[in-house]
Amino acid sequence: MRLIAPLLLLAALPAFAADPTPEITRPASTPQADGVVHTLRQIPExxxxxxxxxxxxxxxxxxxxxxxxxxxxxxxARFVDFDKAKPSEAAGWKFNDLIRVPSASCPSRQAVVRIWRKPVDVGQARDGQGQSRIYLEEAKQAAAAGKIAAIPMYAAQMQLEGKACN
Known part of the structure; x- marks a missing residue:
């Protein structure tokens, strides 16, 4: 009997170790009622x-x-389909955010949103204020020459976790 509890903990470890540590750490959101649209995250860029x-x-x-x-x-930056992008750290993506939203009507159920970010090495010179500047004419000439710079990408995946209520 004493061996069963440690074995169960060892079996559960892969589930806890599945996600890398996100860049943004936050507690679970406040429980949300059915039918109420709520913002999970804004990505201004x-x-x-x-x-x-x-x-x-x-x-x-x-x-x-x-x-x-x-x-x-x-x-x-651009949002891409999670299933098509298949983000992973091996592919240059960074695990950006983990958002947990419990259900007010079913406390054992929660929506879990995982956000991945693929940064781009701009490699562009910075000005005296430390800013990377893009000038319209230079950008038009680069686009006409087919040299469009890569932009950062984001992908989000939602899963429901926990037991459903009747």
Whole structure:
């Protein structure tokens, strides 16, 4: 009997070790009620907001979407589909954020959003203020020559964890 508890802990270790340490650490969010749309995270450089809502329906218990913050915003980063990008640290991605949102109507259930970021080495000279500047004419000439610089990318994945309530 004394051997069973340590063996169970060892079996559970891979589940805890699955995620690397995120760049941003935060506690779990406040529990959210069914039908209430809430912002999970804003990413200004991608002109995007990640929002979600518990639906209270068994078929689709949580809705999750990346929405544009403003039509006038000029993105300096891009959101890509998680399943197509397959982010991993080996591929140059960084585990950026882990967001946990418990359900108010079912405390044993929570939405877990994992956000990955793929930085780009700009390699551009900085000015006296420490800023990297992009000049319109130079950028147009580079684009015409087919030398468009890479931009940072983000990918987000949502999973439900915990036991569903009846």
């Amino acid at each position: 991608a002109c995007a907001r990640i929002e979600g809502a518990f639906t209270g329906q068994a078929a689709e218990p949580y809705k999750f979407a990346v929405v544009r913050t403003s039509q006038n915003c000029q993105p300096r």
